[in-house]
Amino acid sequence: MTDAAALDDLVIVDFSRVLAGPLATMVLADLGAEVIKVERPGVGDDTRAWGPPFDERGQPTYFQSVNRNKSSVALDLAVPDDAARVRELVARADVVVENFRPGVMDKLGLGYEALAAQRPELVYCSITGFGSGGAGAALPGYDLLVQALGGLMSITGERDGEPQKVGVALVDVITGLFASVGILAALRHRERTGSGQRVEVDLLSCLLAALVNQGSAYTLADAVGRRMGNAHPSIAPYELYPTGSGELVLAVGNDRQFGALCEVVGLGADPRFATNAARVEHRDALREALIAALATRPATEWVDALTAARVPAGVVNDVAGAFAFAEALGLGPVVEVAREDGTVARLTRNPIGLSATPARYRTAPPDLPAG
Known part of the structure; x- marks a missing residue:
């Protein structure tokens, strides 16, 4: 530096x-x-x-x-x-x-x-x-x-x-x-x-x-996106779920993660959920099955178990909680x-990390000068 x-x-x-x-x-x-x-x-x-x-x-x-x-x-x-x-x-x-x-x-x-x-x-x-x-x-x-x-x-x-x-x-x-x-x-x-x-x-x-994927869905496939709450138009399960206590976010992006999810929550094999495309097609049935399985434990326990299995999962932080989480991760x-x-x-903090010429914080936001 x-x-x-x-x-x-x-x-x-x-x-x-x-x-x-x-x-x-x-x-x-x-x-x-x-x-x-x-x-x-x-x-x-x-x-x-x-x-x-x-x-x-x-x-x-x-x-x-x-x-x-x-x-x-x-x-x-x-x-x-x-x-x-x-x-x-x-x-x-x-x-x-x-x-x-x-x-x-x-x-x-x-x-x-x-x-x-x-x-x-x-x-x-x-x-x-x-x-x-x-x-x-x-x-x-x-x-x-x-x-x-x-x-x-x-x-x-x-x-x-x-x-x-x-x-x-x-x-x-x-x-x-x-x-x-x-x-x-x-x-x-x-x-x-x-x-x-x-x-x-x-x-x-x-x-x-x-708009990235929502934009290309329109320009390449003439598919016009719609409101889906916390669900994702192209991935499942990828949304917010109720649990035995609190809410849980699952962001399952591939079949390995889904298999690990099923093992952790005790969800049996089902051909409707074998691939991501199939899971998207049957997202309502998948959501019902997951809600039933997740009701047995609180969200915080599911996060620990799923994270250990390398399944992307988390709770919903407020802004204070988000800063505390980043601090706990050592992100400063x-x-x-x-x-x-x-x-x-x-x-x-400026999020750009430069090893030789990092961001510097020289002065606070200025007061308005007299004029």
């Missing part, structure tokens, strides 16, 4: 707010990039007002989830003096990230074409809801809206229940990760050629790409970052 970080020679000017853009820039900041966050005077990033919950200082926890390792400046892009300061920042930047409505940065003279004409080596990342051209440019890019329009809610929830959103703004998270990959790819291209480029990601396209899920006022921010 060296004292240098992987991206410690990189300067990013970040005009983005809320989640997708700030997540992308925080990932790069954790890996060493200098990120300068440009915020609206007196208001700042929208998420500075999103609470509860609040930390011990009364600050919203949402903002702090994606803004560590950054500095912040409060500038009004419509004010000439502030706009001049912004251009000074951009003049030394390697990367610009923005998620304004399409056309806003162009009107401010900070669009890709204008900046690239002056600095061809600039990497410029734009994040939109539904693309920068056509009818999608005018649509508001909120995660819940994209989950609905992008099909995710149609396959999430109980079979006979209403469509459900995922418990976090997952589309924003996925988009932020795609954005960070695109930025790194553009920087690698610049290393080879000296030329920057525009990186564009939109929430809808990122969600469609993230929480990092502590000192604030300027002497308090400590406890934040989720």
Whole structure:
């Protein structure tokens, strides 16, 4: 391991707010990039007002989830003096990230074409809801809206229940990760050629790409997914089951695991369950048989027995339980970052492990500067 970080020679000017853009820039900041966050005077990033919950200082926890390792400046892009300061920042930047409505940065003279004409080596990342051209440019890019329009809610929830959103703004998270990959790819291209480029990601396209097997089921087989509760459309048993006490998740992905499951729970041989395809076809009968077998012991005992037999199984943790589980496994899920006022921010660790240039936690999420 060296004292240098992987991206410690990189300067990013970040005009983005809320989640997708700030997540992308925080990932790069954790890996060493200098990120300068440009915020609206007196208001700042929208998420500075999103609470509860609040930390011990009364600050919203949402903002702090994606803004560590950054500095912040409060500038009004419509004010000439502030706009001049912004251009000074951009003049030394390697990367610009923005998620304004399409056309806003162009009107401010900070669009890709204008900046690239002056600095061809600039990497410029734009994040939109539904693309920068056509009818999608005018649509508001909120995660819940994209989950609905992008099909995710149609396959999430109980079979006979209403469509459900995922418990976090997952589309924003996925988009932020795609954005960070695109930025790194553009920087690698610049290393080879000296030329920057525009990186564009939109929430809808990122969600469609993230539908993976549900997406390919439609594009390759014209099969439209539906809500199935906790069941899986292509694997069984792969869902939540009641037990003698508590609930158990089984994630059986192959025939060996299923054979071991049957041995542990005492389920006899049945030709209806001989292969995964057969188990999917007869999933209701399989579920009934497993519920009867699992009713004899509590979930925690089943987890111990099934894990010993190398059958993927677990209980349903709440968020506190999930962090405790990761801690018990030695994953160190929480990092502590000192604030300027002497308090400590406890934040989720960056999950990327690098043996020579690991993520570093230099500064806590910044307070909004006076401006």
